[in-house]
Amino acid sequence: MRPTALSALVAVTATAASVFAHEGFHAEIAALDARLEVAPDDVVTLVERAALHRRAGHEMEAYVDAENAVLVAPDDPRALLERGIALHALGAAASAEEDIDVYLTTGGTDVEALVVKARLARERGDDVVARSTLSDAIARAARPDLVIERGLIDESRGALDDAAAGYEEGLELLGGAHVVRKRLVRVAAARGDFDRAEQLIVEAMTRASFDAEWLLERADVRAARGRMREALEDREAALAEIDASLATRPTDLRHLLRARALLALGRIDEARRTAEGVVARSPGLVEAHTLLRTMKSSSDRDRWSLEP
Structure with a gap:
């Protein structure tokens, strides 16, 4: 059985299915919108638009298109697949598994x-x-x-x-x-x-043309095996390479890598300021938030200390 709440939303959401399209998918979805205005029951187009909405991160819109495709063609494997994927994203595990199992057992x-x-x-x-x-x-x-x-x-x-x-x-x-x-x-x-x-x-x-990230990885390995002097040298070399690269490529990913190097060197306040700057400029960069949480933990301060 389809979840009642989801089924009730189909009619409400269908007209808005393309309104919230991710900018990167807008043109493709708009083209499918035009095709569906002419042939609203075209299963191939409904499934194609469901897949685009899924990749854009719009689970409800994907579900609406897939559900409508299944209503038109209940045995269409692609429609069942897209509905199953959308249902899983929406938290309807049992219904998702039902669709996925049907898709796979019929040769999908x-x-x-x-x-x-x-x-x-x-x-x-x-x-x-x-x-x-x-x-x-x-x-x-x-x-x-x-x-x-x-x-x-x-x-x-x-x-x-x-x-x-x-x-x-x-x-x-x-x-x-x-x-x-x-x-x-x-x-x-x-x-x-x-x-x-x-x-x-x-x-x-x-x-690699840029070694800093791997130098930091090697430093962690060398520290783990007790070779602290070599670990320190790798971390200092990584920071020097990052600083040199920022003159020509001042990206937030490089600034975040700099924060990692500073943290590994025990320069926690500098690392925090650098990471906070990245978060301010690029709030969607999950790695920056994760690094800040690491620095706010006293146990992690001990972990990153260079003291034996």
């Missing part, structure tokens, strides 16, 4: 169906099914976000060997994806495999 191959299935399993506490389903998704379409999501399941249950193996697989499949490599470095260090962690960093630095 879209990787997003597997992603939603995995997340539904995780939400009900079934990490085994969640991990297995993500592995199936990665086999169909290797993506950094899926490799990280699977690895975080392993990390959350303390299975660092499994996490490392998954990240190694992802690194090979994706040709050295930056975010996967960084996660693998941290898991390798947590497992005590410091040589592998440093090897991964050196490999990254041979390809």
